[in-house]
Amino acid sequence: MxxxxxxxxxxxxxxxxxxxAPALQGLRVVDFxxxxxxxLATQNLADFGASVVKVEAPERGDDFRHYPTVDPEIPAQGGPFLWANRNKQSLGLDMKSEAGLAVAKELIAQADVLVENFSSGVMDRFGLDYATCAKLNPRLVYCSISAYGREGASADRLGFxxxxxxxxGFISMNGYNDRQGVRTGAAVMDVATAMSxxxxxxxxxxxxxxxxxxxxxxxxLFDTAIVMTGYGAMQHLTTGHEPRRNGNVSPDTCPSGVFESKDKPFYINCGNDKIFQRLFEQVLARPDLANDPVLSQRAxxxxxxxxxFQxxxxxxxxxxxxxxxxxxxxxxVPHGQVRTLGEALASDEARSRGLVTRIAHPVKGWIPNIANPLRLExxxxxxxxxxxAVGQHTQAVLRDALGYDDARIARLEAEGAFGAAAAAQSQKAAA
Structure with a gap:
């Protein structure tokens, strides 16, 4: 709740x-x-004015809709889904039906961009592989997001x-050296892949x-994850050494890490000699250490x-x-309080940047919103x-984007283009 x-x-x-006008106004995106x-990638496009039609299975929709926390008043719009699908239209389409697939092809034929992240082979089985779609629309930008790429020995593998x-190698670099490496709680590879x-x-x-x-x-995802290991990858390639896990300290700079004040933890990052000297001279009142001939050198x-540290x-x-x-x-001196997520979202920094707000919702009245970090003046x-909601814009997309009239929409409904429940309802109405 x-x-x-x-x-x-x-x-x-x-x-x-x-x-x-919005930077991407007029851009038409079919989102599979x-x-x-x-x-997240298609939301970035939608945020800047692209018309993004999210094609999803009727009734249940994207499985991500059901990730917690889910409110019983909007059971297919859990918090995670709301976070990643702002500014889109939902078209509930049964891609396994001939009628539904035909609608998808019509959308693709007049689109600028198609984005898909199915398991390898799924778009091929639908007959919506790049070669086929390019024949329908030679101007189409067809973006395929996968775990290990669409070719090669690992193309068939699922990956999260x-x-x-x-x-x-990212996990091996994070955590403390006396125990197993740890993953980040946030889905950093997914977010970075979306940006890429x-x-x-x-x-x-x-x-x-x-x-x-x-x-x-x-x-x-794997390619992006390799890049996300940062300059550690190049350090390994140039030296052959495996990075050690260093906890909250830095292997390259000192002093960098978490320190405890009388009441709260905070992070300091001394990236160069001048920062070290300012820290010890102006903050800690230790000019003797700030100007020590040994300690004033980073290495x-x-x-x-x-x-x-002592x-x-x-x-x-x-x-x-x-x-x-x-x-x-x-x-x-670069510094920052070690906050909980709640403290960060309620912080003066977040407030002054307008990062956390509320926006209207047709059922709940208001829901939270986290702003896009890209700022264009x-x-x-x-x-x-x-x-x-699942299929919320089905009728609007068919009428406005494809120019269908009531009779054609009714035929597609009866043919199962919008799922079995919609077809059954259509047949019942006809009887």
Missing amino acids: FNQQSINALPVHQSTPGTG THFIAGP DPIAQAES ATNAILLALMARNRDGVGQKVEVA KRLEHRERI VMNEAFAKQPWSHWAPLLRAAN RTPCVPPKAAP
């Missing part, structure tokens, strides 16, 4: 006015995606975010603007980490966070609309 009292306390979303990476974290897919689609559209031809675009500090921990424990925060800020995000 959603906490409606807390939701109603959030500020109402205020859209930023732009001087130009589910779960996280695919829907934690598997990509494990197989890419968005970029790839936009690049393909730029190329199409130049030569008028679409193309196939492919983004793999040498790594060798004396335990000594440095001095810092003893000093920080004497005063509350309210004492240290302004000193760290004045000294321009002249062509900003469009005003956010709540993620749709």
Whole structure:
């Protein structure tokens, strides 16, 4: 059950006015995606004005709709689904029926972009592989998101975010050295893959603007996960050494890590010698250490980490966070309180950036909204609309996008294009 009292306390979303049309206004996207990476990619397009039609199975829809927390008043619009499917239209279509597949092909024929993240072979079985779709629409940008790519020995494997974290080496780099590595709680590989897919689609559209031809675009979760290991990958390739798990400290800079004030934990990141000197001279009042001929050198500090941390921990424990925060800020030392998620969402930083608001919902009245992080001054995000119910826009899409009249829609309904329940209802009405 959603906490409606807390939701109603959030500020109402205020859209930023732009001087130009939305950046992707007029772009038509057919969205065959589910779960996280695919829907987040198409949501990025929708946020900037693209018309995104989410094609999903009638009645149940995308399985991600049912991930908790789910409110009984909107059982197919759980929190995770609402997070990843803003500003879209839902078309409930039975792709296993000939009538439903024919509708999908008509949508593809007039679309600019198709995005899919089915298991390998599914689009082929529907007869919606890239080669077939390109014949229907040579200008189509066809984006395929998968676990390991659509070709090669692993093309048939299912893969989810934690598997990509494990197989890419990402887990081996995170956690503490005296125990197994740990995954991130957040689906960072899915989110990064979504961002990569968005970029790839936009690049393909730029190329199409130049030569008028679409193309196939492919983004793999595993490929993205390798990139997400950061510069550690290149450090390994240039030295042969495997990265160690370092917990909250940095293997490259010192002092960087979590420290405890009298009442709250916080993180400090000393990325260079000048930051170290400002920290010890202006914050900790230890000019002797700030200008120490050994400790003032980054590489040498790594060798004396335990000594440095001991001095810092003893000093920080004497005063509350309210004492240290302004000193760290004045000294321009990168720092931040270690917050819970709730504290972060309610923070002054989140509030000042308008990141967490509420938007209208036809059933609940209001639901929370987390803003798109991309900020364009002249062509900003469009005003956010709540993620749709299953098949909420079926009639509108058929009429407005494809120009179907009542009689044609009724025939498709009877033929099972919109699922067995809709067909049965149509037959009952006809009788």
